[in-house]
Amino acid sequence: DxxxxxxxxxxxxxxxxxxxxxxxxxxxxxxxVYWYRQIHSQGPQYIIHGLKNNETNEMxxxxxxxxxxxxxLILPHATLRDxxxxxxxxxxxxxxxxYGKLTFGQGTILTVHP
Amino acid sequence: xAGVIQSPRHEVTEMGQEVTLRCKPISGHNSLxxxxxTMMRGLELLIYFNNNVPIDDSGMPEDRFSAKMPNAxxxxxxIQPSEPRDSAVYFCxxxxxxxxxxxxxxGTRLTVV
Numbered sequence: 448d449x450x451x452x453x454x455x456x457x458x459x460x461x462x463x464x465x466x467x468x469x470x471x472x473x474x475x476x477x478x479x480v481y482w483y484r485q486i487h488s489q490g491p492q493y494i495i496h497g498l499k500n501n502e503t504n505e506m507x508x509x510x511x512x513x514x515x516x517x518x519x520l521i522l523p524h525a526t527l528r529d530x531x532x533x534x535x536x537x538x539x540x541x542x543x544x545x546y547g548k549l550t551f552g553q554g555t556i557l558t559v560h561p
Numbered sequence: 562x563a564g565v566i567q568s569p570r571h572e573v574t575e576m577g578q579e580v581t582l583r584c585k586p587i588s589g590h591n592s593l594x595x596x597x598x599t600m601m602r603g604l605e606l607l608i609y610f611n612n613n614v615p616i617d618d619s620g621m622p623e624d625r626f627s628a629k630m631p632n633a634x635x636x637x638x639x640i641q642p643s644e645p646r647d648s649a650v651y652f653c654x655x656x657x658x659x660x661x662x663x664x665x666x667x668g669t670r671l672t673v674v
Contacts, residue, residue: 485604549594
């Protein structure tokens, strides 16, 4: 599976946009980019995923570069409750041999401050 | 749906004892994953099932660990005998067909003393 690289930590002011980058230079054509987050003591929570087009939902936006080697998760108006560890994961198509398994890296610790 | 349900939420056991963790996936999901999380190693995938069949157990640390999925609505992770280094939070997750998100349970915090 393709590996991902994320900054260890980031800070963001409350109410501002949080932009979390992720590098996945070895991504292959059928691999999706997923973002999850984990708030302290809870199970990871799905945020968003995409293949090559930009995606937006009620939680966030996902911008994937044209060459698909990197992506950015955008939380448009960060709140204190968005403080969490954010994981960028590249996952093969579930129709392949890996059945959509998710391999977590160390993630980015996002701290939103007042 | 109540989501992925794990039990117990907390378990404290003595070294050498058998421990069984339980997971009820979301109804209709056909993939189930067991993860372990520690400060040192982060979130590690132990094993995952598809349609109740184990697909990849390469993350299972030792023969002391075993997992079963006797039917689509239940899975267990057993540690026998348990050791202090098994202390961790164990998460179960389930996922539906093709390119959908995985849903995680609240985890079981295991402490082996």
